[in-house]
Amino acid sequence: MNIQLNGKPQATSASTLEQLLVEAGFGSKTIATAVNGSFVPQPLRAQHELADGDQIEVLAPMQGG
Structure with a gap:
């Protein structure tokens, strides 16, 4: 399937969000x-x-000041 990850097109075989996060x-x-x-x-x-x-x-999350 084709998705957008942080604004960039990406093909994935992941079926759940958790699987996609591991894959990425x-x-x-x-x-x-x-x-x-x-x-x-x-x-x-x-x-x-x-x-x-x-x-x-x-x-x-970002740190700094």
């Missing part, structure tokens, strides 16, 4: 996720089914 190298990192503009909390990622054309945003 975000596996155990502390991140926030949204699918089609809706926040998906960490406990729900394994059950969140992806669909062709989904737009996924992955954000990592």
Whole structure:
């Protein structure tokens, strides 16, 4: 299926958000996720089914000042 990950087109065989995150190298990192503009909390990622054309945003916390 084809999705958008952080604004870039990507083909994936992942069927859930959690599988996509592992595939994309975000596996155990502390991140926030949204699918089609809706926040998906960490406990729900394994059950969140992806669909062709989904737009996924992955954000990592930033430190500094």
